[in-house]
Amino acid sequence: MAAVNRQWLLASRPVGFPKMSDFRLAETPVPAPGPGQMRVRNLWLSVDPYMRGRMNEARSYARPVPIGGVMEGGTVARVEVSNVKGFAPGAIVESRFGWQDYALSDGRGVRIVDPQLAPIQTALYVLGMPGMTAYFGLLDIGGAKSGETVLVSGAAGAVGALVGQIAKIIGCRAVGIAGGAAKVRHVVEDLGFDGAFDYKASSDYGAEIARLCPQGVDVYFDNVGGAITDAAFAHLNVRARVAVCGQISQYNVEAPERGPRLLGQLVVKQARVEGFLVFQFQERYAEGMARMAGWLKAGRLKYRETVTEGLENAPQAFMGMLKGLNTGKQLVKIADA
């Protein structure tokens, strides 16, 4: 075991895009569990777009990380020492243990991961929060049905890659928007999307959407917002649904962006736009996990990971993900299982 607990703390609230100086690496003693506590060793850290919001001062759906606080994040960890019933040393677990080597826990909100089911880090992706986000976001919020056209922004990202594949599994046409030719090839050739375009190489998103969605868009799964979303709205069908999962294009702007007013289009299209957080489906995770695990085992869900080695590189991994340098799930490998 490492002699110290390395912890990434929030040093300052970012103005616009985060900088290395917004993070500080502290070294603290490895914590000793008291009665009713266990100590876990983090193995894998997930870095996700939502974390950018936690770095801001404004209270959102969750409390901000305080200045000097450990950066929040989901991890897969191994139980080292345990005074908690049901969590034996050696067990692999998943929870929000943060950007650090070690954490203490009383077991609440901790899920035991079955290493036989799939690689343990999938508990942070296909069989974890991003997987549930894609599953419930597409099927419940988006209400996608067989025969419909599903358009996904951020298609090569963790959630988007799954959304398109689930859409295909249930019989939809899946069209992606991604940044860069390699990502476009990936979602079409590796993941089986029906089509995709590279927004970085396009001067007319609307024309690309029209070309790839000749029947219009029934469900738009939005991870990015901004001008891409403006274009998608213009191609919504009557009674279309927009599932707003994220707006990553807007997370690092220094001044709020302005854009065309979109609500008028909703009236003539009788369309619905709904924002969601995966937590609202908490009581149905078992259903979602079972279906995603089934598709995964059957080889119907493929996934790619972008792995950054070492906790010391977590801020770079996080900032790279915000820039879209990852394909699929951005993970930080902290220690060998």
Place this chain on the structure above:
Amino acid sequence: MAAVNRQWLLASRPVGFPKMSDFRLAETPVPAPGPGQMRVRNLWLSVDPYMRGRMNEARSYARPVPIGGVMEGGTVARVEVSNVKGFAPGAIVESRFGWQDYALSDGRGVRIVDPQLAPIQTALYVLGMPGMTAYFGLLDIGGAKSGETVLVSGAAGAVGALVGQIAKIIGCRAVGIAGGAAKVRHVVEDLGFDGAFDYKASSDYGAEIARLCPQGVDVYFDNVGGAITDAAFAHLNVRARVAVCGQISQYNVEAPERGPRLLGQLVVKQARVEGFLVFQFQERYAEGMARMAGWLKAGRLKYRETVTEGLENAPQAFMGMLKGLNTGKQLVKIADA
């Protein structure tokens, strides 16, 4: 009977706000009904915000009025001569007979109005399209429930005035936004809204909404769009619903307005925005009519009409309504019943 059929034709497609020269009054022979037809005498004409859209070239949910075509509009009329079974001369009927003195019809889409139930022109308001819009928009699209706060823009307009009253009937707090002190007094003192503010006298819509909606906004019923709606979004509660009925502030802009991007707020609020057209509830009009008629008879729904006398003044009535000169339903009285 008049010797001619006066008809308001669309002379040109308005650029920005409509002008008198966009309309042309034609005099044509009074039409004679053939077999399977009836002739009706229009008595009341309804002018409504949606008509502005029909004057544009772009196809929306309905075909545009062609240049030289009779302006579309709902009317209450009296059957004069009838070769249609079920429609006797003298019957009072409601349909989309247009901006003219007389019309022919084969009876399709024509509803017989019971003059005993309420004044016949209510078939164009409380017991007509605006009434159904308010009823289904608030209860189905908005999903308003007892104890919630309902905020309504365009609160002194035809639909808004009903929305606030239905909200009160089902046990909500109803708060209105209207233009001018007289309208604000009307919705609070006459219609029983819990509160309202005059956007024309306010420099900070958000502060007014916060003051009048101390528990936040659960349902925002939007008739206007623009900056008022931007402010309303900032006060949505978690799991709020926005029913987008109209965006009258945007109908006459020459260049599309830009505004703050709103979708990010939907994610953190897990909120839903849905545009709708009353026609989507067509199969449930009987339910809506029955409940609205019941509340009307019981004195629980009040309504005000702004009546312009004479078909010759229909364009002025329409343009006045677009400017918000009316309180409650803007009607044009064409002839005595």
